[in-house]
Structure formats: C-alpha cells, structure tokens
Amino acid sequence: MVGATNQTLRPFLWRAGKLFPDREIVSRTAEGLERYTYSEYEGRVARLAGALSDAGIGDGDRVATFCWNHNRHFETYFGVPSMGAQLHTINPLLPDHHIQYIVENAADRIIFVDPSLAPKLAGAVDEDAFASVEQFVVMASEVPDDVGLSPVTDYESFIADSPDEYDWPDLPEDQPAGMCYTSGTTGEPKGVEYSQQMLWAHTMATLPKSGLDIGAEDVIMPVVPMFHVNAWGLPFSTTAAGAKHVYPGPSPTPEDLAKLIEEEGVTMTAGVPTVWLGLLDYLDEHDADISSLERIIIGGSAAPRSVIRRFDEEYDVDVLHAWGMTEMSPVGTVAHLKPGMEDLPAEEQYEKRAKQGLLAPGLEMRVVDDDGDEVPWNGEDFGELWVRGPWVTTEYFERPDANEEDYEGNWLKTGDVVTVDEDGYVQIVDRAKDVIKSGGEWISSVELENSIMAHDDVAEATVIGVPHERWQERPVAFIVPKAGADEAALKAELVALVEDEFPKWWAPDEVVFIEEVPKTATGKFDKKVLRDQYDDSSLIEGKTPDAEAPSDE
Amino acid sequence: MVGATNQTLRPFLWRAGKLFPDREIVSRTAEGLERYTYSEYEGRVARLAGALSDAGIGDGDRVATFCWNHNRHFETYFGVPSMGAQLHTINPLLPDHHIQYIVENAADRIIFVDPSLAPKLAGAVDEDAFASVEQFVVMASEVPDDVGLSPVTDYESFIADSPDEYDWPDLPEDQPAGMCYTSGTTGEPKGVEYSQQMLWAHTMATLPKSGLDIGAEDVIMPVVPMFHVNAWGLPFSTTAAGAKHVYPGPSPTPEDLAKLIEEEGVTMTAGVPTVWLGLLDYLDEHDADISSLERIIIGGSAAPRSVIRRFDEEYDVDVLHAWGMTEMSPVGTVAHLKPGMEDLPAEEQYEKRAKQGLLAPGLEMRVVDDDGDEVPWNGEDFGELWVRGPWVTTEYFERPDANEEDYEGNWLKTGDVVTVDEDGYVQIVDRAKDVIKSGGEWISSVELENSIMAHDDVAEATVIGVPHERWQERPVAFIVPKAGADEAALKAELVALVEDEFPKWWAPDEVVFIEEVPKTATGKFDKKVLRDQYDDSSLIEGKTPDAEAPSDE
Ligand SMILES: Nc1ncnc2c1ncn2[C@@H]1O[C@H](COP(=O)(O)OP(=O)(O)OP(=O)(O)O)[C@@H](O)[C@H]1O
Ligand SMILES: Nc1ncnc2c1ncn2[C@@H]1O[C@H](COP(=O)(O)OP(=O)(O)OP(=O)(O)O)[C@@H](O)[C@H]1O
Ligand SMILES: [Mg+2]
C-alpha cells in the first residue's frame, strides 16, 4: 500500500522538546507566573502519560478537563492523546444539567479540575451521570480542603512517581484524540470527536500565512479558553512551530492581559470580541506597552469593524478576523487581505477584514439557497454555508438526529447564512435558525442588531422573529437601554433608524425593553430563551402594517 | 469512525480557481512567454481529465511525463492525480536503459513529451520495455514532423473536445497520485510512489515559516525540474497558497532566469547549487534587476556558504538551504535561523545557514552509529540519519531488496551520514556509501572535496575510498585541473592543504588527474563509475604511510 507514517501529534512534541528545548511555557497563576521550558514540558508530559497508564487508562478511554488556560492543562493536551486516550475538554461555564449530560454521554473516566472550579464541578456531580468517573485530579500540588470530590488526588502527586520518558505507541490516524461539545447556541450541545489526523491537519493548516502565520519567533497567548475547541488549536500550533506559550490562567482581567503582553513580549493572541473591547477600554485609561503585539485573532462571533480599526490605527496591531466551528477543529476562514489590497483606501481594507474571510487551503465550501442551488458570489445573495475538509468532522458523537439534520453527504451544513463577495470573502449574515423569514424573504437579525446597537442609548440588543399568520415571522427587538434612557423616545428613534437603513418591512413590529439579553455558557446571545417566551404572535397583534410587506418592495 | 474528509489535492485546485481566479501562470516557451489565469488553468485541467478518461485512463493507471517546466506539464500535476490516475514524472536526462527500465517497471500507459525531448524519447523506445504505452502526447499544438513516436497526438488536440468541467471523484487517501524514481546516485534508480495524502501533507508542510514560507503574494519560479520529485512540490504549494507561478521552460540559461525574475517580479525560486553559481556569474557581468527576489531555496546537494553569503550581501536575497530525498516528497530539513540568531555575527549565521538545517514539524529523526546507538547532538559525532513522517514513504515500488536494505521498521535509513549540533541543525557529512572507512574511523569524502575544490587550480574534484588490506579503505582524489595548471606542483599543494586542515591520515594516498568527473543524470558526481574503475588497491600500492594510521591520532 502506498503511504507514509501516520499523522499524529507526537512528532510535534518531540520536535519542540528536541529543537527548542529552552523555549518557554509561561503560565499565570494566583501566586504569580510559573515558567518552564519545552524540555521540562516534554518530561512532564511523559510523566502524565505514565500516570494515566498506571491509573488503567488505555486506548480510546476518555479523560476530561474542567480547567482554565494554564501549563498543566496544556500538559494534558499532548499527554492524553499521545498515550492513546481521548482528551475531552469540558466548558465549566455550562449549567449543571449540561455538564451532567456531557460527562455521561462521553463516559469520562478521569476528570482534571482546577482548584477554583472544583466547587462548581462538585455541585454538578450526580451519581448516575458521573458513574463512569473513577477519580478526580485537582490541578495543583495539593487538594484543597472540603473539595467535595472523591476519590481525589492532586496533579503533582498523580504524576510524581512516573518516569520522564514514555514509550509512546504508534497510533492509527483515526484514533480519537480530542472531544469537545458545541456551544449549544441553537440547541443541545453536540459532541464532536477529533482524530489524531484531524488535529494534525488542523495544526498544519493554522501555521501558514493563509492560516494564522505562526513561526518559532512568536510568543502566543491564547485567551480563548482551552475548553473551547482546544483554544482554537493554538497550543498544538504553537508547539509545532516551536514558539513560546503564554497562558493567562483563571479569569484574566484586561489588566492581566496587558501585563502579560508587556512582560512576556506576546506577539500574537486570540479570543472572542468582548475580550478585546475590554482590553481597548483598559488601554484608554492606563499606560501599558503592548508594542510587542503584532496580531490578534478574533473569532467566535463577528469582530466589529471599529475594533479592527482601533487596534490598527492606535496600536499598529493587525486583527485577523477568523470564523470557525467546533465541528471544524475550529478554523475555517481567515480575513487576510489579498495581494494588492494593501493599496486600497483604509476603510475598504477594514471592510474586507471585518468579513469572516477566505477559506483555508485544504477545505472546500459551497453556499446553497433554500432550493439547494449554489448562490452567486456577488456579496448580496445569501444562502447556507456548507463546508468539508480534512479537519471538518463527518459526524457527531452519538447523535444520529443531528447527523441527519446537519449533513448532506460529506458536506457539513454549518447553519450559518452567508454572502460571498466577488473576491471570495465570506460574510456571515445570520444563523439559519435566527434569520427571520418574512413574506418569503429573509431579514438578517444580525444586521438589525448591529444597527440598533450603534445607538448611544442602547447597551445590548437582540432581534428575533416571532410567528405571524400572514408573514410567517416578523421581527421583534429586545433592548437593554442604558441607564437614564427615555424609553418612549428611544423606541421611536430605533424604528426610524432601521427604516432609514433597511427596507421598510425590516423594521421591528415591536420593541421590548428588558434588563439583560439571556446568554449561553459561551457568552453568545441565547435566542432560544426569548423564542420560547415569545412563541405566539400576541406580542405583535395588530402591529404589522399590511402595506409594508416584502411583496411591495 | 472518527474522521473527516480525505486529504487530496483537489481542494487546492478548487481554491486557487475560485479565490484567486485572476492570478497568473506564466511559462517561458521557445516563442516567448505564455500566460493565463488560475481560472483558465482550472478549466484546462478539467479538460485534460476528461481527455484522459476518454482515452480509457482510470483509477490507478500510470501516466508519464517527459518534460521541462511549463504550464502544460503543470496541468498534468493536478489533472492526472485528481481524476484518479498516477502521475509518473520521468527524468529525460537519464540514459536510455534507465528510461526503458523505468517505463517498463511503472507500466506507463500514456507519455506526455516535450517537442524538444521527443527525439531523445524516440531513441529510447524499445518494443518490450514500452509494451504498456498506448500513446504519446506531444506538449504542443501540433506534432513535429518525423517525431518517431507512434501513435502520437498533440496536447491541444488531445484535450480539445473535453468540457472544462469534470466530475472529480472522491478519492481515498492512499490513492497513488505521483511517482518518481530516485536519482540513481548510489545504485539503480528506485521507484517511489506518492499517495494523495502524502502530497497533501507535504504541501501543507512546505507552506509555513518552518517550511518555505509561501503566501498568496508570492511569485514562485521553480528552476528545479518538474521531473525531480515534483519540482520539490512547489507547483502544489504555489497553488495551495494562491501564489503566481513562473515556469522557466526548456533549458533556461542564467540570462533567461534573470529576465524572468525581473519581468515577472519573482519573489522566490528554487534549484540545485550550480544553477545559482551560474546566476551569480551572469549577474557579475550583466545589469539585471533582481530586487523582487526575496529568497532562493537551494537543495539537492550542499549549498556552498559563499553562495549564501554572496546572495545576502550583494543582492539582499535569503538563501534557504534545504535537504530532501525523493523518498521524502522531498523536503526534510530547512536551514532557518532560530529566534535570536539574527543577532549573531554574520559569519556565524552563514555557518548555520550552510548546514542542511532543522527538521520540519511533523517529521521525526534519529542519527545512528554503526552499532545502532543514537549519537549525541554535539556537531562532532556522526552517524546515519533516519527519518519518518507523513510524507516519507515506507516502501519502494517493487523493490523488496531495497526495502530490506533501506528500512528499519517505519524508519527510512537515508544513507546520509550527518552530524547534529547543539541547536539541532543537521549537517550532511557524506553519503554512507561514500564515506571512507579507514582503520575503524571515518573520513568524510565531502569535506575533502570541499577543501580541495577551494584551490584555485582545481575545476572539479572528487574523493573515493579504494580497498586497502590493512586499513580497509584509503582516500584517493580525482582532480580535474584548470587549464594550464602545473600538475606536479598542484598535487603537492593539495596534499599539504589537506594535511593542514584535517588529521594527517585523511590525506589522499594518491591524486589522479582526470578530464571530467563522471556525473549522473541529475548532475551529481557518479562515484560508482570511479569505484568500478579503481576496485583494487594497485593504485595506492606502497603509498600508504604506516605511521599515519588513525590509531596514532
Ligand atoms: N468570526 C465569526 N463571526 C460570526 N460568527 C462566528 C464567528 N466565528 C464563529 N461564529 C459563530 O459560532 C458558530 C460556532 O460556534 P460553536 O461551534 O462554538 O457552537 P455554536 O454553533 O454556537 O453552538 P451549537 O452548534 O451548539 O448551536 C459558527 O457556526 C458561527 O455561527
Ligand atoms: N542540501 C543538500 N546537501 C547535501 N546533500 C543533499 C542535499 N539535498 C539532497 N542531498 C542529497 O541528495 C540525496 C537525495 O537525492 P535523490 O533522492 O534525488 O537521489 P539520490 O539519493 O541522489 O539517488 P539514489 O537514492 O538513487 O542513490 C540525499 O540523500 C542527499 O544525499
Ligand atoms: Mg453550531
């Protein structure tokens, strides 16, 4: 058979340990910074593997983490998969019933947990759901008092007796190496498994210029949690490149981030938009030298153009806007400029860079309308984005219903509604489940939200479609006003604002003032909750103006 | 089963055609430059696939090329493998009996041949060896008169009737996609097959900074022939990145290369050392603006430090020295500087960059002495380099004898003797078959050659070991003197020179003047020929000084 050695993570670990033995891994803890080298890291990973093996963990067993971003968590990233087990990263922000569902579904045998998160996990423990769990390991050198988890040990004791060499197995490429559940924004979280090969391919795809452009000289700080799709794969990519790691530890504040950038010389960091809004606010008020920073990867939700512009103009930092999914390991598109575009006027460059970007080499995509036809790439027509490729899973873990719904052959139907412009840049218009279908036309809830949130008196806003007999659905806006806002005046202004910018029939039929937009454990707007509350048309009874229907456009 | 879509070349083609439709592919021909876009390229590749299919070519069939570097040859790179067949690139510089052996061994069904190479191929045609060949296709829009190949058609007629869309199959990852024979430097050429997955993995490995650092803004000119391990994979990598291609066509002169760089804005090029020596000579005498050029990949044999220095100092061009093998698709190591090394004195930087470099992420290596033990990484001890990884083949085509000799488990024994320094840089000391074993110690024929070739009166030099009863082998130097050199004086000077630089017992026992060093079809010194001529010790009878034996060191 024509072929070569299997694609597994192990050679990345080997290379970093041997070619970059002195490069550092730095980790923020409650007590200050911890730091060690790849050479020590390699030894500790081997000890972890030995300890797991002694604990009876073998091929394909699931080992879970319930942790923030730090060096011990990073040790599980190579230790668990390279000894043949499967690393399941649990989002500790999930509600208890989701944690229970996930642990039971994955049948985790060991759970590594941060001291600060132990109470949360202890609260979620349920005898039935946790039946498979044989022990807890606290990520520290001792177990805190009254930890409420049993049997329990601390990480340093767990690995203490193992040698710092391990006889790593040659694993098959389809060996399950990782596991992560989707955020549950549109329904129950769905389990996604990553094979050794998928993680290998994703790592290789993130390194080049078309990906995140990572080299040995980089100092990389993933702010995106390591329980979110492996911190977007950065711990693997950073190791493959031989770059320096900086982990911001539990609940970092903007000040913590600014300090780490300055003190460790961070060149690249990554996280969701709110993190960077927070950092910009902090930098407005404080002196901090972030001049080492070259680029920030922003993804998870749309990067506002203003954030991209401010980092560029005020700090000479390139924002790389990226789109991805748990199902895609996760990186799918990155909004790089194409050759020649650096000569465009600044605002046009920002426009491109605020889109979700260009598909990475190795992937394929199509954008499909309701009839299953591909839509033209004109930046106007939209349809659902379908993707496939070597780091896109072809099925969910034990979810035949979701497989049925989300796949067409080997194409993953992303559930994201997008346009593609003439240059091939993807722009997410909405979620398929959030888009408002009115009179046979589509209204983008995301575009309405962006426009409304630009108003000075609005703190947060979300728009959902509520059922309507004649028009199927009509938009309703839910607004969190800023303190002291005049609600009646604001309502009128918002409707006027939307009517000014969009077709008249996009204007919400009702504006409801609320105290907070419900959010998922990932911090995304949880429209499910609002939709459940407003699942009949009573709210907009008699408010939908006949004459402004889409058919009149 | 946990997994994703297969790793195949097709998505690279799709992406370039769709995201970079206007980026160019430029090709030098006898009539001037031909140019078209990825969009046209994609259509022509589809037409080629359709034509192959009409010609009865199917899954796993072998289709050969006998061509220089140009756009039609590049069309076979994606067209042949993506429709399920296997592209076998033949080195047209091989002697006829090797061509016959290779065509028969591979059982090629169609051979694409350049008009200028048709006479050479016609001369090699042999009824038995070519029994599998059903037709020849000349890379032109008409068949030259008296081409001497039959049945024969021209390329444009061959693809004329096929549509520019093709229903590409979903191929398995282990589908044979490419095939190339080793250079035959140390014995009969050996067939290496590349699966879709290997070519995919190699392509991904060449893109990042740790590889060749290729981006969409690049303009890439492979001077290394497309019959040498797919021009080091550059046509695939360039496409994956969406970069511009420049193909230098048949037998380019230094002037042709300089012109192409200047006129097409080439940013990166690649080839064996002699090409760049030729370019430097040309640039010394002529005005040419090569300021667009950022880097040159040099490999195939060792890049002289002087070439690296001159390109850096005189033209601000970075030479990336790379080492590879046909068995490795081919890239294995690249001599990048590590973080911090830019601050070293220039000469120390050149020293690092003149080594073969750092292993690419994804591969593993070990360096093993005669007893099978790993040698320390100290830049002194040497042993044979073993490698393995996702783009290193695990077997030869139909050569159980070579498999037996060249593999240990899944490790490829490269046949290269190397040192590794403290920083992990590999340096090739010699071929295992060329290293001279004298008195239980090793003498590097390459180091002797380098030292001797530095003498002003030496045009070319090679050193081999000839059998010796007491010392097993002793070094003999074969010298091509420059015109007018005084041979007797030169001989004495050379021995003195070597004795000055190396242990005394490294000095050649005899210096033989010859007219030309025999070369392989790849242009490498063919020591086999000399060894066959001097396979007894008569040459050095009575010349080996007892007292200078290694044991006295
Ligand atoms: N740069 C981005 N801009 C806009 N949306 C993004 C971006 N990156 C990711 N997203 C959104 O996040 C989704 C992927 O998120 P994730 O996999 O964490 O779970 P989810 O889709 O939110 O939850 P679930 O699939 O369980 O409903 C994408 O499908 C897209 O809707
Ligand atoms: N940068 C380099 N410096 C020195 N030698 C190199 C370099 N790159 C490649 N080589 C030599 O070329 C070899 C690979 O060449 P190739 O695969 O074309 O066939 P070959 O080894 O010359 O022939 P055969 O295997 O048939 O004897 C390497 O094993 C190494 O000896
Ligand atoms: Mg989702």
Ligand SMILES: [Mg+2]
């Ligand atoms: Mg060889």
